[in-house]
Amino acid sequence: MASLDSFKCEREIKVRSGTYTYYDLKVAEENGLKGASKLPRSLKVLLENLLRHEDGKTVTKADIEAMLLWLGPKTSTHEIAYRPARVLMQDFTGVPAVVDLAAMRDAMKNLGKEPSAINPLNPVHLVIDHSVMVDYFGTQNAFKKNVAREYERNGERYDFLKWGQEAFDDFAVVPPGTGICHQVNLENLAQTVWTKTEDGKTYAFPDTLVGTDSHTTMINGLSVLGWGVGGIEAEAAMLGQPVSMLIPEVVGFELTGKLPEGATATDMVLRVVEMLRKKGVVGKFVEFYGAGLDHLSLEDQATIANMAPEYGATCGFFPIDGDTLKYLEATGRDKQRIELVEAYAKAQGLWRDSSTPEYTSTISLDVSSIKPAISGPKRPQDRFDLDGANRHFATILRDEFGKTPKGDSAVPVKGKDYSVDHGDVFIAAITSCTNTSNPSVMMAAGLVAQKANKLGLTVKPWVKTSLAPGSQVVGEYLEKSKLQTELNKLGFDVVGYGCTTCIGNSGPLAPELSEAIAEGDLVSCSVLSGNRNFEGRIGPDLKANFLASPPLVVAYAIAGSLHHDFEQDPLGVDKNGNAVYLKDIWPTSAEIATVVRKIITRKMFTERYADLYKGDKEWQKIKVTGGVTYDWDPKSTYVRNPPYFDGMTMTPDPIEDVKDANILALLGDSITTDHISPAGAIKHDGPAGEYLKERGVPKAEFNSFGSRRGNHEVMMRGTFANIRIKNQMAPGTEGGVTKYVPTGEVMSIFDAAEKYKADNKDLVVFAGTLYGNGSSRDWAAKGTILLGVKAVIAGSFERIHRSNLIGMGVLPLEFQEGDSWESLGMKGSETVSIAGIENLSPRGTLDVNITYPDGKTKTITANVRIDTDNEHEYFKNGGILHYVLRNLAREA
Template identity: 70%
Template sequence: MIPGRDSLKTKKTLTAGGATYAYYSLAEAEKQIGDISRLPFSLKVLLENLLRFEDDRSVTVDDVKAFAGWLKEGKSTREIAYRPARVLMQDFTGVPAVVDLAAMRDAMKKLGEDPEKINPLAPVDLVIDHSVMVDYFGGPDSFKKNVDREYERNGERYKFLKWGQGAFDNFRVVPPGTGICHQVNLEYLAQTVWTAEHKGETYAYPDTLVGTDSHTTMVNGLSVLGWGVGGIEAEAAMLGQPVSMLIPEVIGFKMTGKLPEGATATDLVLTVVEMLRKKGVVGKFVEFFGPGLDHLSLEDQATIANMAPEYGATCGFFPIDNETLRYLKATGRSEDRIALVEAYAKEQGMWREAGTPDPVFTDTLELDLTSVVPSLAGPKRPQDRVLLSEAPEGFASALDKEYGKADEAGKRVAVKGESFDIGHGDVTIAAITSCTNTSNPSVLIAAGLVARNARARGLAVKPWVKTSLAPGSQVVTDYLDAAGLTDDLDALGFNLVGYGCTTCIGNSGPLPPAISEAVNENDLAVASVLSGNRNFEGRVSQDVRANYLASPPLVVAYALAGSMNINLTKDPLGEDSEGNFVFLKDIWPTNREIAEVVREHVTAQMFATRYADVFKGDDQWRAIDVGDGQTYQWPTSTYVANPPYFEGMTKEPKAVEPIKSARVLALFGESITTDHISPAGAIKEDSPAGEYLKSHQVPVEEFNSYGSRRGNHEVMMRGTFANIRIKNKMLPGTEGGVTKFTPTGEEMPIYNAAMKYKENGTPLVVMAGEQYGTGSSRDWAAKGTILLGVRAVIAKSFERIHRSNLIGMGVMPLQFKDGEGWEELGLTGDEEVTIEGVDSIEPRSTIPVSIKFANGDEKKIEALVRIDTADELDYFRHGGILHYVIRKLAA
């Protein structure tokens, strides 16, 4: 942290916990720029950041004054340069980021400069949490077997990451088997108020970060301002580049009342997601306020904050209050840190308490917590909430409208070698997984109590259900053990399978062969129920069509019921040993029971013990041997390869060429996710990526996942647009990554067509509908796009992170004007597209697009250039943000 000029003379000192800290005072700033007392708390964090880094270049006094103007208008068009305190990564996105850093060192060397100029300037923590797969489940040794398999599959990646830990300054790695990055962040890394030394002084300032996982927002529950960015943006942030952004609109979400008996934090968050999606908060901050916050635990708040990407917001922020201090203490933070957090928040007007006026927001909405009822979301989007009482009707509707199988509703088929049959709607995966809920002891304890009560009544999980427990933290195991609930979960098959994202990220592992065969041979629409945050098509498992998000106790209940066709609010789960029907209400614990177990068995000592050696790792991690070179000696590997981004790079950028006679690679509809563009799950044997791996003597059982191979561009560019459920409207009625090679009319994989176009020197464009690029902050969705030769993506609207990532790789995002789109224009994909004037664009300007039809007719339209800021324009003109950084550091 290097403070700026402090033109407004706001630097002061405060004492807390026996120590003195320098800080930049918002009260002092207010004396000079005007009233800011009722700014949203999240904007006060941004304002402090600008005060601290004001240098009259990237941050000016006028930028600071713009916040007083925001308060008058509730919005602003001011662009600011924001510098987060730190960067958080997980290994799926972290490996390619470290690959890029290593490649940047090589590029710097080729330019005749010192490669060690490429080094993180901001602290970086990388948590390896996305690579464990549920190969083994339902047994006492499932965890050990899955971890062993994880090291077998990922040894090359882990060796590379361990090299990076030694080669780069300010870079720490949390080894496999420790926990999920968001939960490690919440429970250990985050401090709410950060401190750093500079010239003999200790500075205190709000803890802020960007992360390479969209669910970085989970830590907003601990009043830490952070959100997900692509790996490309994260690399720039750690290399000292500010995050360029407009001062955001802030939507206030008022909460009143208290959750009723039987409703969980998951039910609340699914309600919030639905409400905010309807409201429309893409690109905006959401900040929670109101008396209802007094009845939410911090873990509940973190659950809501986690799902910000699902409701479309940049972040979902909760202010500092007494609950923040309670959680910091409960998770083993030091007394001195807790004292600093309280003193700093009160001094800076960042402390929430009853009786003070509410902040001023751009707009507000309100939820009475007493109205929340048990819910799920599905079958393919987190915002599609379904009441538990209406779940069977919801699935029946999907069976008809989504899968076209209404006439097969009662169909059952035999499973070879088994004494049971399965049919549409049967639950084949029931997974307590991911960070969304496993940071929250109340819902995990509830799941354990449901399991205990079910076991006591003699109920069993249906034999076609693959069960798993993958907590976000080792502390979860400690308190489940202490409460005696591990045995009950194990008895129902919810044995520990790993500490990682597993099912939520597509690492659900294979279904038992006989069940997979029955599903695929009979084209069954079976279901998964998971306690995660993502349920997009093709994400959880290639065998599973319908995916539902639910609370951990409901995951257990659906494993017992075995079907989405059963109404858990009134149909029995099964019979007890005496033949009596057992209903969900008979085994569901009360809120008081749950609270008592949490109070007795979740202790601060558990957190202190588990995180004492968090960077040490297990025996297998410590046994990995790496060299100590400052540039990487790239091995021959299908996991890690030197990417081609910087081939032929010069010290000065060349003018951006116009896009002439481009062909359309694909036409897409609405809500194309980053999972559609760059899947993270299994690699199909007959796909271009599968063919590539086989040509390198990789057996099918060692394919691993797309996510685990993100360090190898050859695999990832072949996997671009390769999701099994993606629909290219150039070939109506088809599914999967296929397109038409227009010159011959031949149907082929998108990768193959792109390479044929590249041979001919033909540029490419992609066209799409609304919300292009929703979902995870996946940099490969942009990297793969540019490597296929796509120069521009023209869509009706873009998701924030993906739009930024496209620019960061030198792809131009263009937006159709209102009322226009490729369908409205009557396009079929046979057209040629020309875009002139690419080298003279300005932020948010318009550009003419000429479309030539196959019959020779031409249509001209104006498209909006979704390069929103001057910094983004610089990145685009340099061919990408990494090129820009290299040239800047070289100069």
């Protein structure tokens, strides 16, 4: 921890709990860092991080001074080494991360070194929250039955994670059924100001982290600087490798006014997403300020921060203020820590006051203009007002799906006395940390249910309803308010404490509904209180998915259709035959605030988090086997030793140019990591399904791609296998198929890649803009390299996926303005050569030579999206883990 301290700013701060050493930004400003007080608060956190870790090598005096040079142009191309205090994981991304660490221990052993050298140097929390599926719903025993199925499906994975908890130091696993990782982080793990004792001193510094889930940014609402990275980058951070980054631009987002009656925090964040996507903030920090913060709860701030990946920013940061302290107090944090947070924030200039920092640019929103809204059908930024939503949906139906609204398309459901049609809501899910962390919208959902029940309204019979609280505290306050009983009456029984529908764990629809949807080729819909609605994510039977607030989810379950006009159409009739409209069951802000104040207590948090790592009886029964290295089971279909380090030596092989590579895919704009590496159901007759069937796994036990990320054989077969992905090499098709150019045959992408591998051919992928947006899914990069793809040439990249590609040794190249694979007239039968890769320069250019089937050639210049010297080192080593492994082996 000891720093060179070039700016002589190491000081002590005293509070009742003791004396802490810290690096004083105000003193550093007096000693040469002129203007530090003008920096955005998020950059002050980075500046403190550099001051504390100045070692003359990874962090130099020039790096620290570069933070102040930012103030002139408000942008920078200077690379810095950032060291977060801790790492957060969920199990979908955590299992493959632990698999990688276990494989690295094996590799270290093969290099003749001590395998225990592979061990986290920073605290790691892995929360098992992504594995519960909604198999059972609408009954009071749904939770118990879903948990039982969760353990049945995931026994191998949970055995493995328990081994990891025992094998690695400073690695804590939060058992299933506790809550969603980001909500557990918000309610318990995060401290706003972190402390660490080293060399006889206790240091105080900003709480910072990286997480293996893109919505790690939720913690920015508690003034903790954190963002999502791929698992491979998180693993490197665990092992002491700094996060290499350019000093970011910071967009100031001014909030004024307060939410009007009838609008929710969900409506507000959907507007923020729409605005910032339009502005363009990919790779930038967003920092919120303004008088409007006076009227937001901390949970409202967390809702806005949570969806930073949806608006494209690295983070969505909020400053420390009185509400931060009140939240820490209300959720059971130690009172001495709260005292330290206040003193430290005020000493460092991190406390919110009337001053406005300097930003790269600014944007403003009058919160009083917010209206109830939903977003969809496949992108979070496609927001539209609830008033007139039915007319907007009719346009979507016509323009995006080529269907006529409410014609003669209704399909009778076998064995039922009703029909279903385009626009019907088949899933209504209160889900996702974005909203389940916010009592105002959760209580609002309960109050809507209460009023609906009193007036005799019911949910349509084709709607699959579910409620997955983000923590056990939410479950407790809904029970104590008796609103859970009201939600149960409408079918919104608790199905699990974890990330369900939002991640694609919505479970199957009733067979007769799936058959009716397929028979009528219906544009089937879901409405969920989530943050993601990408194609193919929510469920295989669903084509249009809409994000909405929890109370609106309940309303849409009652309405049963996106065609419903909430202004004009009644939801039903009461017991006296009077029409009931949405306005009749919508709670007032005062009603919501009253029940929140009355029910939620500090004691709920302290009791529920008292035994965070204990788990239920099933978790406690799991016995740990194995020692320093893992005993891989060759028969396992969940956890296998990956091939990344096979044959690895201490010296990396020279990087070879791409020569006469075939094209594996031609993809359009906004290809998400869900398109590249789906998280949901495994297709029965696809390559991954065939692999599992060959090993005796019945279809009912396929589980999901997300749950099988510890098995590279399944995951590489699932790469580019999303059921909605469209590869323009095979026009008119949908799903993971391509044309195998030598024969012209259309086949699965995996099968084609295997044939090219047998032909000893390199592969490349071409794509449009915003390639890899969405989840921080490292398997989107791992699968890419395992298929044999050497380079991806795209219009633009989302931050995390670009980093992940480099981290796996895949070259990301970006078209220069005016170029695209469409403008080049490419059909996929061309071959591609890229020379000079071994001598590339970060942020430089390379020539891409394209040879067409008729023998003509064209050369374009593409931008290298390896942005920093550190990233270049990773790439030259074949990936970040290879780089870290070689360095650790040299030190061992």
